[in-house]
Amino acid sequence: GELAALERCAEPTRRQEPEQPLLPHLVMPAHHDVRESDVVMHRLHGNIAAAADRGPTDFAELLLVPGVGARTVRALALVAEVVHGAPCRFSDPGRFSLAHGGKDRHPFPVPLKVYDETIGVLKSAVQKAKLGRDEEIGALRRLDDQSRQVERYVTGPSLKEIVAGEFDQSHLLGGRSVFGWEAAPDTASAERNEKA
Incomplete structure (x- = not known):
């Protein structure tokens, strides 16, 4: 009896863990490229619109960050x-x-100039928000609010056209990938013809 009592005490007690509530999560497609079926186009058109x-001028003034371009x-x-903590829509x-x-x-090479400007704006917004000055976070909130409002009715180009435009502008925006810097479209086609 003593041995059975000791064995019962030695057994780890299992606590009933509360079930974790179902959280939003990303479900990624089985392919690497970004296809139009992977994107809710009215949301993308809302963001672009x-x-x-x-406009870059109004937004730059609102953020107090000079040199922020349209892209x-x-x-x-x-x-x-x-960024501003709104519930994300994980479906796309x-x-x-x-x-x-x-x-x-x-879907296109990283435009380093845009990437660097974006990081600068976001760093500035976070640093100022820590000091209690949340004008920039508020500007991002208003930009998201406006995107959500206009996405209900705005239309725009197809994903293929958007990506083609990014490739056309890539050399101007410091486009870079693991394959190197992006060349201007005329230069790239000339290089391909020389190799052929």
Whole structure:
């Protein structure tokens, strides 16, 4: 009896862990490239339209960060819902890749100038928010709010056209991938013809 009592005491007691509530999560497709079926196009069009409507001049003044270009505002519109703490819509994670591309050129090469400007704006916003000055975080919140409002009715180009435009502008924006710097479209086609 003594031995049975000791064995019972030595057994680890199992606590009933409360079940974790179902949290939003990303379900990634089985392919690497970003396809139109991976993106909720009305959200993407809303992001692009909100960025165009705000305009780089107004947005730069609002953020008090000089030199923020139109393409950076578009990148900020795509990441704004993540930055200011709004509930993210996880049904189309491919949309976020259109903010800064990918190092393997999918969906397009990383535009380093845009990437650096975006990081500068976000660093500034976070640093000022820590000091109790949340104007920049508020600006990102308003940009996201505007994106969500206009996405209900705005239309725009197809994903293929958007990505083609990014490739066309890549050399101007410091486009880079693991394959190197992006050349101007005329130079790239001339180099391909020489190799052929």
